[in-house]
Every structure is written in structure tokens, then in C-alpha cells.
Amino acid sequence: MSQETFNYTYSASQQEEIKKIRDKYTEPEKQEDKMEQLRRLDKSVTKPGTVISLIVGIVSVLVMGTGMSMCMVGGSDFFVPGIIIGVVGIFGIIAAYPIYNVVTKKQREKLAPEIIRLSDELMK
Numbered sequence: 355m356s357q358e359t360f361n362y363t364y365s366a367s368q369q370e371e372i373k374k375i376r377d378k379y380t381e382p383e384k385q386e387d388k389m390e391q392l393r394r395l396d397k398s399v400t401k402p403g404t405v406i407s408l409i410v411g412i413v414s415v416l417v418m419g420t421g422m423s424m425c426m427v428g429g430s431d432f433f434v435p436g437i438i439i440g441v442v443g444i445f446g447i448i449a450a451y452p453i454y455n456v457v458t459k460k461q462r463e464k465l466a467p468e469i470i471r472l473s474d475e476l477m478k
Contacts, residue, residue, distance in 0.1 A: 392472045395465055403457035411450035418443025 421440025424432040 388472055388476055392469065392476065395469050395472070399461045399465055400458055402461055403454040406457050407450040407454035410446055410453055414443045414446025414450065416443070417446060 418440050421436045421438070421443055424436030424439060426436075428436060
């Protein structure tokens with residue numbers, strides 16, 4: 355009788371994948387290196403301004419749409435209030451970008467010392 359055996363070996367890419375999965379469960383959390391921290395801080399400068407300006411812009415578009423609907427569907431009783439509401443929405447849309455700039459500028463001023471400190475450490 356012949357004895358048949360089956361041997362299987364993983365490829366190098368599979369070994370790497372297995373190692374990465376295993377490392378997630380065996381290694382303690384790694385400390386964020388300074389370059390990653392600098393990237394994260396740089397991204398966090400624009401996030402609040404983006405979120406606030408998107409909210410203002412979306413709400414303003416909905417207000418403008420409500421005014422347009424009042425003008426077109428509401429009849430003569432809602433025409434003038436519809437124009438007023440639509441203009442308020444237009445001003446909100448126009449204000450969204452300056453709001454983004456103001457909030458982003460404040461964030462830059464707030465995070466500038468930390469970003470400059472980290473970049474100075476990395477450039478040495």
C-alpha cells in the first residue's frame with residue numbers, strides 16, 4: 355500500500371496577509387508617528403469649515419427651493435413671500451464660502467503652532 359500525503363504551502367503574499375491579520379490581534383496599538391500626526395492635523399484644518407459651509411449651503415438651497423415653490427405653485431398669495439424666502443436662501447448660498455474661509459482661518463490659527471513644531475522636528 356502506498357501512503358498518500360497532501361502538502362500545501364502558502365505563497366509569500368498569503369503569508370504577508372496572514373501576518374498582518376495576526377499582528378492586529380497580537381501587537382499593542384502602535385504610536386502614531388510624527389509624519390502621520392502632521393498629516394492628520396493638516397487634514398483637520400479644513401474639516402470644520404467644510405462641514406459648517408455644507409450645512410449652511412444645503413439648508414440655504416432648501417430655503418431657496420421653498421421660496422421658488424411658493425412662487426410657482428402657491429398662486430398670487432404666496433408670490434411675494436416666496437420671492438423673499440428665495441432671496442434669503444440665495445444669500446445663505448452666497449455666505450457658505452465666506453463662512454468656510456472664516457472657520458478654516460480660525461482653525462489654521464489654532465493649529466499652526468503644533469503643525470509648525472511637528473514640521474520643524476521632521477525637517478531636522
